[in-house]
Amino acid sequence: MLAAVDWHVVWQRIFHPDHVFFRALYTTVYIAVVAQVMGVLLGLVAALMRTSKVWPLRFLSGLYVLIFRGTPLLVQIFFIYYGVNLLLGFTLIPNSLNLGLFSLDGAVVAGILALGVNEGAYMREIIRAGIDSIDRGQMEAAKSLGMRYGLAMRRIILPQAARVIIPPLGNEFNNMLKTTSLVFTIGVYEMFADAEIHYSNSFQPVEYFLAVAFWYLVLTGVWGLIQAAIERRLAAAERGDELTFRERLTTAWAPAGAFVRR
Amino acid sequence: MTDVVMEAVDVHKRFGRLEVLQGVSLAVTKGETLCIIGASGSGKTTFIRCINHLEKIDGGRITVNGHLIGYREEDGKLREDSEKSIARQRTQIGMVFQRFNLFPHKTAMENVTEAPVHVLGVPTDQAREQALALLRRVGLADKCDTYPGKLSGGQQQRVAIARALAMRPALMLFDEPTSALDPEVTGEVLSVMEELAREGMTMIVVTHEMGFAKVAADRVVMMDGGVIIEEGTPEHFFEAPEHERTKQFLSKIL
Ligand SMILES: Nc1ncnc2c1ncn2[C@@H]1O[C@H](COP(=O)(O)OP(=O)(O)OP(=O)(O)O)[C@@H](O)[C@H]1O
Ligand SMILES: [Mg+2]
Numbered sequence: 001m002l003a004a005v006d007w008h009v010v011w012q013r014i015f016h017p018d019h020v021f022f023r024a025l026y027t028t029v030y031i032a033v034v035a036q037v038m039g040v041l042l043g044l045v046a047a048l049m050r051t052s053k054v055w056p057l058r059f060l061s062g063l064y065v066l067i068f069r070g071t072p073l074l075v076q077i078f079f080i081y082y083g084v085n086l087l088l089g090f091t092l093i094p095n096s097l098n099l100g101l102f103s104l105d106g107a108v109v110a111g112i113l114a115l116g117v118n119e120g121a122y123m124r125e126i127i128r129a130g131i132d133s134i135d136r137g138q139m140e141a142a143k144s145l146g147m148r149y150g151l152a153m154r155r156i157i158l159p160q161a162a163r164v165i166i167p168p169l170g171n172e173f174n175n176m177l178k179t180t181s182l183v184f185t186i187g188v189y190e191m192f193a194d195a196e197i198h199y200s201n202s203f204q205p206v207e208y209f210l211a212v213a214f215w216y217l218v219l220t221g222v223w224g225l226i227q228a229a230i231e232r233r234l235a236a237a238e239r240g241d242e243l244t245f246r247e248r249l250t251t252a253w254a255p256a257g258a259f260v261r262r
Numbered sequence: 263m264t265d266v267v268m269e270a271v272d273v274h275k276r277f278g279r280l281e282v283l284q285g286v287s288l289a290v291t292k293g294e295t296l297c298i299i300g301a302s303g304s305g306k307t308t309f310i311r312c313i314n315h316l317e318k319i320d321g322g323r324i325t326v327n328g329h330l331i332g333y334r335e336e337d338g339k340l341r342e343d344s345e346k347s348i349a350r351q352r353t354q355i356g357m358v359f360q361r362f363n364l365f366p367h368k369t370a371m372e373n374v375t376e377a378p379v380h381v382l383g384v385p386t387d388q389a390r391e392q393a394l395a396l397l398r399r400v401g402l403a404d405k406c407d408t409y410p411g412k413l414s415g416g417q418q419q420r421v422a423i424a425r426a427l428a429m430r431p432a433l434m435l436f437d438e439p440t441s442a443l444d445p446e447v448t449g450e451v452l453s454v455m456e457e458l459a460r461e462g463m464t465m466i467v468v469t470h471e472m473g474f475a476k477v478a479a480d481r482v483v484m485m486d487g488g489v490i491i492e493e494g495t496p497e498h499f500f501e502a503p504e505h506e507r508t509k510q511f512l513s514k515i516l
Contacts (some may be wrong), residue, residue, distance in 0.1 A: 067444035140316055141363035145429060146353035148345055155380060159367050 005206050013198075013211030024194040025215065031112055031183065031190060032176045038116030039176075040169070043123025048153070049127060061124065062235035074182055076118055081110040081186040111183030119176060126168045130161035163234055170227035177219050191215060265292040267327060267433050267464045268313060274321030275308055275488075282308045284488035285322070290433070290466060295459040297475040297496075298468045299430045300485035301511055306468045307360075309485070310435045313356040313466070316349055326354060327432055337422045353381060356426030356434040360442050362418040364410040370397060370421045373407040382429070389428075396424040400454050416447030420454055427458075434458070436467040470515050476500065 013021075049061040068076065127251045134157050142152035181192035195212035268290045282305045290296050298306050311317045313324055315332035323340065324331045331351055333340040343351075365373050369494035374393035378384040386391075397403050400420035410418050419439055426434060436455065440448040452474045459465055459478040469475065475482055476496045484492040484505065492505045503509050 109316070135363070137359060137361055137363035138365065141357075141359065141365070143316065143349070144314055144355070144357040146349050146350055146381040147377065148349045153379060154378065156365055160365075 005210075009202075009204055009207040010211050013208065014214050017215075021191075021194055022025060024189055024191045025138070025219075027108070027188065028180050028190040028192075029219065030117065030190070031108065031180045032173070033212055035112045035119055035180070036173050036176050037114035038112065039119025039123045039172070042117065042120025043125075043127050046120060046124040047127040047131060049125070050129075065121045065124055068118050072115070073179065074185065077111065077186060077243045079113040079182050080114045080117075081107065105188065106196075107183070107188045110186060111180070111188050115176065115179065115183070119172065124149075125173070127161070127165055130165035131157060133164045134160050165230060166234060168252060170230070174220050174223055174227075177223060178216055181216075192226070266290070267292050267294075268325070268466065270309075270313070270322065270324045272322035273312060273319050273324060275305070275312060275317060276320050282488050283319075286481065286485075286488070286490055287322075288490060290464060293462040294480045295463075295465045295467065295478050297479040297482045298466065298485060298502055299470060299475070299482060299499075299511070299515075301473075301507075304485040305488045306485050307437050309470055310357075310437055310466060313433075313435055314352050314357055315343055316357075318342065319336070326351065349381075353377075353429050354432045356429060356431035358419070358422050358426055358434065358439050360434045360438045362410070362415070362422045362442075364418055364422055364425070366410050368423075369407050369409055370402060370413070370498070373410070373421055374425045377425070380427050393424070393428060397421070399457075400424050402451070414447060415443045416450045419443065419451045423451075423454055423458075432464065434463055434465045436465065436469070438468050438470070440469070440471060472496075472500070472512075472516060484511070486511075 017025075046061045049057040052058055052061075083212060138156055138160065139152055142156045147156070180190055184193035184196060187193075191205055191212055193207045199208045202208070266289050270286055270288045271284045273283050274281065286305075286309055289295075300306050308317060312319050313326070313331065323333070329351060330340075330343075332343055332348055334347075336345045337340075365376065368376060369391055371390065372495070374396060375386070375389040378389040378392065379386055380421065394403065394406065397406060400423055402417060402420055402424070405413060405417060405421070410421065413421065423439075439455070440451050443451065445463060448471065450482075452471060455465070455467070455474065456478045467474070467479070479496050482496050482499050483490045484499070484503075484507070486505075486507045492499075492503065492508050499508070499512065503512055
């Protein structure tokens with residue numbers, strides 16, 4: 001079976017990617033980052049709305065989660081790309097947005113919008129859990145010092161909640177990097193679209209999809225390293241450690257610890 | 263009686279069907295240290311939380327320095343005040359919690375400077391200077407850069423006192439400040455509080471430390487079932503408590 005695979009094509013795609021591929025890779029990362037940032041912001045707003053005293057805000061926040069977690073992402077992508085135009089009778093996503101410095105492909109905008117709004121619904125839950133994990137006494141202490149809700153959230157609650165939010169946020173971004181592949185369906189030229197086009201020109205699906213899988217692994221692998229570094233720093237901060245450079249080196253490379261007296 | 267700092271008149275508070283405060287009236291004058299004692303569930307915590315409007319009240323009124331707390335009077339009716347002015351009122355009232363509630367992501371110094379800088383707008387340098395003086399006063403000048411997680415309970419509570427004092431409050435509220443502490447370290451917190459009382463701070467202290475009451479309190483009130491049932495000097499409570507409930511309670515804690 002493996003003999004049927006043209007390994008030369010696979011190596012070629014992995015070790016000698018062309019610049020068209022790199023543009024596609026850039027598009028993938030770009031969409032993932034912007035959509036994730038959007039998701040965090042929307043999630044934060046929705047999480048704060050959820051605890052609002054104004055019931056319509058609470059209701060909207062609940063409805064948002066209900067809809068975007070309750071329907072397929074693919075449907076949301078198509079709905080935002082095509083549906084809204086038809087439904088509302090105007091072009092929400094023009095084919096090309098000219099923003100002076102650079103122009104944005106309408107499909108990219110629609111893709112980011114769909115992924116970001118969808119992500120926000122999941123982020124709301126994560127951020128909510130983070131905020132709920134902080135002892136009520138923290139808000140009360142802040143209030144007793146004359147802080148208003150917004151200030152207390154910003155300076156006291158959210159910085160502490162961040163420690164709880166960041167690990168699952170890292171997993172969300174790992175997911176996002178891979179989920180971007182769905183936007184090929186509305187014609188965005190990202191990594192998966194690149195593989196798809198090569199495949200339909202060559203009818204060598206295994207070769208091209210194997211190669212693109214490798215590249216997704218590279219992206220998620222690099223992100224995994226970054227995530228691990230962030231979480232290590234968080235854990236150190238949690239212990240309240242103020243390590244000297246030397247101590248950090250010796251803990252990073254444990255065997256050396258034997259030679260250094262603490 | 264012009265120098266009344268805190269006055270509560272017929273304060274009522276319900277949690278659902280449970281009426282926790284059933285008409286508490288109390289006045290505290292400038293420089294006075296008042297201790298509140300009473301059995302668990304008698305409403306002590308609830309009452310002092312009402313004083314800085316961490317709890318809404320269902321009846322009566324509370325004033326601090328002559329200003330109504332948490333409410334505005336409109337056509338003879340009380341309406342809850344805006345968040346902004348409630349926050350402003352709270353800057354005058356320091357509160358020390360049973361469980362310290364220090365900000366764990368900030369050093370001792372940052373805990374103390376946080377509110378002066380971000381609420382009152384005090385310049386950072388000035389706030390740090392003032393914070394250092396306060397931390398020295400509570401005996402923790404050497405712990406400025408330490409995070410709460412690395413401080414003992416007694417040290418944390420002293421930082422919490424410094425944090426509240428940094429706002430230069432007219433009134434300090436303490437809710438069982440030593441009951442979460444090991445017996446060996448209650449002394450260090452109580453002596454800071456005694457010092458404060460001597461310096462003329464106006465204080466309301468919920469406590470079962472009768473030793474502290476004897477040394478520092480000008481007056482003691484006993485709460486039971488959501489009302490004040492007895493009031494007097496510390497000596498009165500040691501020598502001749504009148505109420506049966508008071509006698510029972512004191513015999514348990516002394
Ligand atoms: N948020 C709340 N919701 C419902 N009931 C409450 C709430 N807070 C307090 N209570 C009830 O109100 C009553 C008085 O509580 P409070 O905490 O004021 O008592 P306390 O005198 O401080 O007691 P302790 O000595 O145990 O601290 C108790 O029965 C308590 O269960
Ligand atoms: Mg209590």
